[in-house]
Amino acid sequence: MQLNSHTVLRHMDKHTATYSERETHMRFTFADGGALQTVLTCLVSALCASLCAAAPVSQLGVFAQPSVSVHNGHTTTLPCWLSPSQNAEGLEVRWYREGHYDSPVMLYRGKKFESASQSASYVGRVSFGPKDAASTGLVAGDVSLMLINATLEDAADYICYVTSERGYDSGSVKLTVTGKKAKEEVDAEENVTLDQKENEYLKIIENRKLRDDGDKIFPDGQNVTCLTAIKGTPGFTSGQHYWEVSLVNKATGLKQSWWLGATSASVIPQDKDFIPTPSNGYWFLSSRADHFQFNTEPNVVLPVYSRPEIVGVYLNYDSGELSFYDVQKQSLIGSLTTTFTGEVFPLFNPGKNDKTPMEIIHKPVQGQSDNAENEDPTISAGKNDTAPPEEVHMTGQGQSSDTENRNSTAQ
Incomplete structure (x- = not known):
């Protein structure tokens, strides 16, 4: 039988190198079609092997x-890996x-x-992290980036x-950072x-206003330790809870x-x-x-862009979340995730040599005002009349979108 023109076309494209085999025209005459198939298979295989080499x-x-x-303030991992799997300990890995x-x-x-x-802005906040629970890290080619305390400014496309020595390749991850309401x-x-x-x-007034006793000599010197720490009540064994603490005083400042x-504990x-x-058993900012x-x-260190006058503390016992909010700026300072067991109590420490007290803000009891007389002129705080933080989503393009304004507060 007679075979018409047969074309073999091979393209290989890797990064900037492109290889193309020009059209090849072959005319054969065989009495046996099976022999023809065998010859063609061998020719194509040889051609591909030559090109690949x-x-x-x-x-x-x-x-x-x-x-x-x-979520803003949380830790996340940007998954990236080599396939087929190979040890990446000796490779160069650049995230940017x-x-x-x-x-x-x-x-x-x-x-x-x-x-x-x-x-x-990333110093102290990045390292390699496992892409999943089964990962064994660099030795298996897992080059994922772990980012601690993500901020809205971190939203971007990451390479x-x-x-x-044999080549290079890259992958891209789009990171979206979301803020959320403190009380929703x-x-x-x-x-x-x-x-x-x-x-x-400690000096404690009305069981909710607190500062160190400046007249005392502390055995731990200037270090802030558990000597000035105190628990709050009630304790929690389930559910979601929120309280606010004022950290400002007109006379003594922030x-x-x-x-x-x-x-x-x-x-x-x-x-x-x-x-x-x-x-x-201690989790605190x-x-x-x-x-x-x-x-x-x-320890994880966070930069101070501005000091909060009122901090909202949100504890979700069941999910293990502990978040801290700048109430007046309606923004998340940062979050911890853990597993709570047993009864968990609020924790406070006014530090040392700071004349400004901390005051737990109480919502007024129905039918009563919240104007109790101060026993110490340095212990007073502004009332919180701010709305809870709005939810904000930041994407890799650096754009934000506000969700529906629900203005919800916990009752």
Whole structure:
């Protein structure tokens, strides 16, 4: 039989290299169609093998999850991995925001992290993180980026760029950051009070106004420790709870030193050497003159863009969320996630050498005013008449969209 023209076309495209085999015309005459098929198969196989050997194809295949969404203040992972799986410990991994290659979010090279060119806003907030529970990390080609305390400004398109001696490849992840209302899911706003147990290092007024006793000599010096910490009541074993604390005074200004959070400890040890951590039942946000800090292990430091006058504390026992809000600016300062067990109590610490007290804000009891006389002229606070924070969504394009204004408050 006679075979008409047969065309073999092969394209190979990797990055900037493109290889195309021109059309090849072959005319054969065979008595046996089976022999023809065999010959053609061999010719095509040989041609493909020759082209593949000649083309410098990258041995890397980088894949990424297209998009990730996270709440403002939470930790998230931007999944990126190599396929087929290979050890990435000796590779260069560069994470950067699209258009900012030279100021990476994170740069791993020579089996270590490089910080010289790192974007300043990501210092201390990024590392490798597992893309899923089964991941074994770099050894299996997982090069995912973990981002701690995501902010609205972090919303962007992120590039995961991996380089080896054999080639390079990249993947892209769009990060969306959402803010949310402080009280939209709260069962009831709590009128929290301070534990009535005596503490020689504290001045407590009306069981809700608190500062350190400046006349005392502290055995722990200038360090803020559990010596000045105190529990609140009631305790919680389920549900969602919210309380607000004023940190401003007309006479003394904004409070600089404080802890706010929660504890599962039945008794707070009066021990200057005791270190409160999540592993022993303490979760809190602390404030110093130049930064905020979560007592996580390791600690997470947050920059201070502005100091809150009123902090809202939201505790969701069932989901393990503990969030802190700047009530007047209607924004989330940051969040912790954990697993609560047993009874959990509000936690307060007014710090040291700070004349401004902290005051737990109580909602007025029906039929009564909230104008109780102050026993200490330095202990007074403004009332909260602000609406809860609106929900905001920030996308990789840096645009925001407000959700429907529900103006909901906990009752």
